Amino acid sequence: MTRRRFPVRMAAPALVLAPLLLTIPAAAPARAAPPAAAIGPTAATLGCRLYFNDAGTGSSPTVWQDTFTLTQSPAEPKVGDTVTVTLTAPTGPDNGPVGLNAGDVPVNVTLALGGSLSGSATLRMSSYPARAVAPTEPLGPITATGTYFAAAAGAATLTVGRVTFANASATTHCSAAGDRDHKAAPVPTSIVESFTVGGTGTATPPPSPSASATPPPSAKPSPSLPPSATDDPPPTATDEVDTPAQPFGPKSVKLNCKTLSSLSTWTATHTLSMLPSNPGRGAKVTVSLKFSAGPKSGPVPVGAGDLVPKATVKVGGVGSGTVNLTGPAYGAIDANAILPGATLTGTYTTSQAGLVSLTVTNIVFDHPQVDTECNAGADPVTGPKETSIVAKFTVKSRAATDDEGEGGGGGNGDGGGSLPTTGEGGVTTLILLWSSAALLLGVGLVVVLPRRRRLLRS
Numbered sequence: 001m002t003r004r005r006f007p008v009r010m011a012a013p014a015l016v017l018a019p020l021l022l023t024i025p026a027a028a029p030a031r032a033a034p035p036a037a038a039i040g041p042t043a044a045t046l047g048c049r050l051y052f053n054d055a056g057t058g059s060s061p062t063v064w065q066d067t068f069t070l071t072q073s074p075a076e077p078k079v080g081d082t083v084t085v086t087l088t089a090p091t092g093p094d095n096g097p098v099g100l101n102a103g104d105v106p107v108n109v110t111l112a113l114g115g116s117l118s119g120s121a122t123l124r125m126s127s128y129p130a131r132a133v134a135p136t137e138p139l140g141p142i143t144a145t146g147t148y149f150a151a152a153a154g155a156a157t158l159t160v161g162r163v164t165f166a167n168a169s170a171t172t173h174c175s176a177a178g179d180r181d182h183k184a185a186p187v188p189t190s191i192v193e194s195f196t197v198g199g200t201g202t203a204t205p206p207p208s209p210s211a212s213a214t215p216p217p218s219a220k221p222s223p224s225l226p227p228s229a230t231d232d233p234p235p236t237a238t239d240e241v242d243t244p245a246q247p248f249g250p251k252s253v254k255l256n257c258k259t260l261s262s263l264s265t266w267t268a269t270h271t272l273s274m275l276p277s278n279p280g281r282g283a284k285v286t287v288s289l290k291f292s293a294g295p296k297s298g299p300v301p302v303g304a305g306d307l308v309p310k311a312t313v314k315v316g317g318v319g320s321g322t323v324n325l326t327g328p329a330y331g332a333i334d335a336n337a338i339l340p341g342a343t344l345t346g347t348y349t350t351s352q353a354g355l356v357s358l359t360v361t362n363i364v365f366d367h368p369q370v371d372t373e374c375n376a377g378a379d380p381v382t383g384p385k386e387t388s389i390v391a392k393f394t395v396k397s398r399a400a401t402d403d404e405g406e407g408g409g410g411g412n413g414d415g416g417g418s419l420p421t422t423g424e425g426g427v428t429t430l431i432l433l434w435s436s437a438a439l440l441l442g443v444g445l446v447v448v449l450p451r452r453r454r455l456l457r458s
Helices: 424-435 450-457
Strands: 039-052 059-073 082-089 107-115 119-125 142-149 152-165 170-176 192-202 248-259 262-275 284-296 308-317 322-326 338-349 354-366 372-375 390-399
Touching (some): 059 192, 082 119, 107 142, 262 390, 284 322, 284 354
Antiparallel strands (some): 039 059, 059 082, 119 142, 284 338, 308 322, 354 390
């Protein structure tokens, strides 16, 4: 079974959910308590689903296999104790196809109290992962902690009901193994700790403003209280919070380039961004790719206007298709010169609400006689591979405003103003880009193929 993968994107702090503390009616005197033992380390498999904007029934069902340990302190609590509970997992789920920054997916664990206790408690790891994680890599160790109040004596249990990875734009809910709506219909996991609360009778938890179900009218929200990112209802069009976009870079990226049969490397600083960065449905978004310098030209000078930088960007997440970016044609270029930097732009129209990823799949330096193609593949032409240049943003559930409908600042490009999904046009464009024999790296511009090349391009 494969592990859970998380595409993610743009993070926001998660709301600390106060445990539900209930006063338990007087119980019979507790029997002699056996020593409490932590549950685990025990192997378990959880089922998971991804929820864009934490709404709907979820998508992309996967599994998360790990070794879990559940402990509490004190291990043998007495009536009236505030008990600290910790859940650990050494590996964590696997990341999805998009890299994550440290702290992008805070962890919330919901515990059910059973036996002599009832209610729930929430364990949290507010900053997760602890480091930046590349695509498909494990997110790393989890240590989530929280507390509950031991309100009544007797045999009791702690059961992990659900684990939530609370990215603000693409939350993942996990519960017992199986494919279901893990947000609306979680099933308790097999991670259960049994113990006995010592003492007799019951106790009332101390008053806590965070545990109050009906705060007094004069109470105001604490400025330090982070917004909810877990089980609250999805925001409406009037109260939806802006989700910060995650443009890529400026960051140095190494790509491989090919001109005809010549291979070379190209290292430059790239920036991938979008405008508007948090649009509504139906907004026209301008996508921009900027690089600090191009690759090296070949041994033959290039005439002004003969060389045009282009790029293909794949749309993922709630979107699909490609966006074609184009930059201005270069002026005259000397032989064996480093090409100047450029800014390439294109536009497309958003569709449904949720997290969108933009991945640069190919950069082409287009010449009438011979192209140069650059991407992450060892052979960029016969074995192209997506680059690590990935940006993310969230489409809000509201409709686009008038300004957004006009492109949020404008931009030109091959995208033409609407998002290509499937069909002949987008596929043909991609095939032509990939089949362009290559770019101007170390190869003269006088090639004995220009006529056939021109026929293909006409």
